[in-house]
Amino acid sequence: xxxxxxxxxxxxxxxxxxxxxxxxxxxxxxxxxxxxxxxxxxxxxxxxxxxxxxxxxxxxxxxxxxxxxxxxxxxxxxxxxxxxxxxxxxxxxxxxxxxxxxxxxxxxxxxxxxxxxxxxxxxxxxxxxxxxxxxxxxxxxxxxxxxxxxxxxxxxxxxxxxxxxxxxxxxxxxxxxxxxxxxxxxxxxxxxxxxxxxxxxxxxxxxxxxxxxxxxxxxxxxxxxxxxxxxxxxxxxxxxxxxxxxxxxxxxxxxxxxxxxxxxxxxxxxxxxxxxxxxxxxxxxxxxxxxxxxxxxxxxxxxxxxxxxxxxxxxxxxxxxxxxxxxxxxxxxxxxxxxxxxxxxxxxxxxxxxxxxxxxxxxxxxxxxxxxxxxxxxxxxxxxxxxxxxxxxxxxxxxxxxxxxxxxxxxxxxxxxxxxxxxxxxxxxxxxxxxxxxxxxxxxxxxxxxxxxxxxxxxxxxxxxxxxxxxxxxxxxxxxxxxxxxxxxxxx
Ligand code: ADP
Ligand code: MG
Numbered sequence: 245x246x247x248x249x250x251x252x253x254x255x256x257x258x259x260x261x262x263x264x265x266x267x268x269x270x271x272x273x274x275x276x277x278x279x280x281x282x283x284x285x286x287x288x289x290x291x292x293x294x295x296x297x298x299x300x301x302x303x304x305x306x307x308x309x310x311x312x313x314x315x316x317x318x319x320x321x322x323x324x325x326x327x328x329x330x331x332x333x334x335x336x337x338x339x340x341x342x343x344x345x346x347x348x349x350x351x352x353x354x355x356x357x358x359x360x361x362x363x364x365x366x367x368x369x370x371x372x373x374x375x376x377x378x379x380x381x382x383x384x385x386x387x388x389x390x391x392x393x394x395x396x397x398x399x400x401x402x403x404x405x406x407x408x409x410x411x412x413x414x415x416x417x418x419x420x421x422x423x424x425x426x427x428x429x430x431x432x433x434x435x436x437x438x439x440x441x442x443x444x445x446x447x448x449x450x451x452x453x454x455x456x457x458x459x460x461x462x463x464x465x466x467x468x469x470x471x472x473x474x475x476x477x478x479x480x481x482x483x484x485x486x487x488x489x490x491x492x493x494x495x496x497x498x499x500x501x502x503x504x505x506x507x508x509x510x511x512x513x514x515x516x517x518x519x520x521x522x523x524x525x526x527x528x529x530x531x532x533x534x535x536x537x538x539x540x541x542x543x544x545x546x547x548x549x550x551x552x553x554x555x556x557x558x559x560x561x562x563x564x565x566x567x568x569x570x571x572x573x574x575x576x577x578x579x580x581x582x583x584x585x586x587x588x589x590x591x592x593x594x595x596x597x598x599x600x601x602x603x604x605x606x607x608x609x610x611x612x613x614x615x616x617x618x619x620x621x622x623x624x625x626x627x628x629x630x631x632x633x634x635x636x637x638x639x640x641x642x643x644x645x646x647x648x649x650x651x652x653x654x655x656x657x658x659x660x661x662x663x664x665x666x667x668x669x670x671x672x673x674x675x676x677x678x679x680x681x682x683x684x685x686x687x688x689x690x691x692x693x694x695x696x697x698x699x700x701x702x703x704x705x706x707x708x709x710x711x712x713x714x715x716x717x718x719x720x721x722x723x724x725x726x727x728x729x730x731x732x733x734x735x736x
Contacts, residue, residue, distance in 0.1 A: 262487040265415035267452040270440040278407035279306030290400040298405040300344035312407040315439040325360025333534045336526045342386040352528045355380035364425040375414035420483040444474045455486045466500040482507040566600025592633030634663040647719045688712045
């Protein structure tokens with residue numbers, strides 16, 4: 245199946261292609277809000293982080309927070325995007341109880357960041373490019389609380405005025421996997437940059453997901469927008485459902501109305517909230533309280549020069565410097581903490597020339613595998629980088645076999661301790677003494693004349709012999725020596 249046909253959905257009238265574009269709202273990592281000095285801290289008592297500006301008291305004036313501007317520019321650079329040296333804040337007017345000003349300060353025609361590009365990682369080591377349309381700064385709204393009082397709705401203004409970056413993609417995605425990979429990668433870039441903590445459960449990162457369908461080669465269809473998604477898995481489910489819903493309507497002779505929908509995770513369905521006719525006319529106009537935002541190219545260049553190494557660069561370096569596969573390098577760089585852990589393991593190795601692939605295998609398969617099983621983050625790993633480095637050293641220098649190393653890893657995971665000392669104390673060293681191995685080989689051959697008789701007809705039986713010898717040595721015999729000895733003794 246070609247890449248094109250595998251991504252199409254079969255309908256009753258032919259094949260359909262989904263088209264997906266995302267608007268991601270990312271809360272800027274900053275101590276104070278976009279236009280006031282109030283704290284952005286999460287989880288404070290209701291209405292405890294509110295300045296007069298956030299409460300929209302008459303006569304209050306917004307003052308731009310330079311740190312939020314810096315973070316938006318850094319994010320733009322991380323998205324390989326054009327930075328606009330001049331941008332404008334507009335008022336987006338609408339009435340809602342959680343919007344005390346009666347308008348949101350946002351950027352409309354002239355955003356701070358223009359077009360860019362994100363490379364996303366797909367299964368099987370494939371990648372795809374997703375275009376960025378723009379990134380603009382805007383204020384978050386407050387929060388209405390409907391379940392605190394039997395007769396009234398209450399409002400918590402703590403979030404009011406917190407800085408958000410709205411990152412708008414081009415309609416470049418064609419599968420739900422690409423959309424999930426895009427959010428994953430965007431989140432990773434933001435976290436590397438330290439411009440958004442990416443915590444979807446706390447709502448620091450939310451996505452509006454636009455979906456349309458078309459038959460291949462046709463112009464873009466009408467889109468529906470699924471609002472406010474804060475789980476990558478649900479984004480995937482919502483897209484799959486929504487595309488099939490639209491195909492069903494069109495194939496039944498209907499038309500898609502542009503509308504806003506919500507995803508119900510319990511039912512796995514999307515449902516309409518408001519249609520285009522009810523949509524707001526926001527009457528955007530430049531905010532007269534704020535001058536256009538201007539900065540110099542030198543300011544941008546300085547921020548660019550101080551960006552951290554980002555996932556794509558790190559991945560390329562891991563591939564060229566340590567000989568990792570694209571897949572392994574991708575897994576390691578997905579989170580900055582994992583990449584750092586891997587590099588710390590390498591720095592702890594006694595032999596700096598040691599195979600980086602061996603260390604990567606241990607970090608990815610043993611450590612990450614075990615952490616996943618326990619639902620732990622890398623920061624909560626009971627096995628430290630130095631301990632894992634020692635285990636890798638012990639394997640690399642031939643002191644222990646891979647199998648014994650797994651037992652050792654388990655002991656270190658459970659009880660801690662110095663891996664090298666544990667190997668000594670528990671007699672876990674690999675037997676490289678050829679005499680001892682030869683004795684074990686001879687014993688197994690002598691005890692199994694029937695198998696020996698079959699070996700020339702079925703040479704693959706050698707595997708069974710190796711297994712028996714390894715078992716009799718408690719996994720400590722050097723597997724290569726066992727193999728060599730068996731082959732010569734059995735005449736293979
Ligand atoms: P609005 O604010 O009206 O939602 P934006 O320009 O902010 O408009 O966002 C539009 C989003 O919808 C972008 O992410 C874009 O990629 C996506 N989009 C536009 N047209 C389509 C389409 N036909 N199908 C799917 N997504 C689309
Ligand atoms: Mg929108």
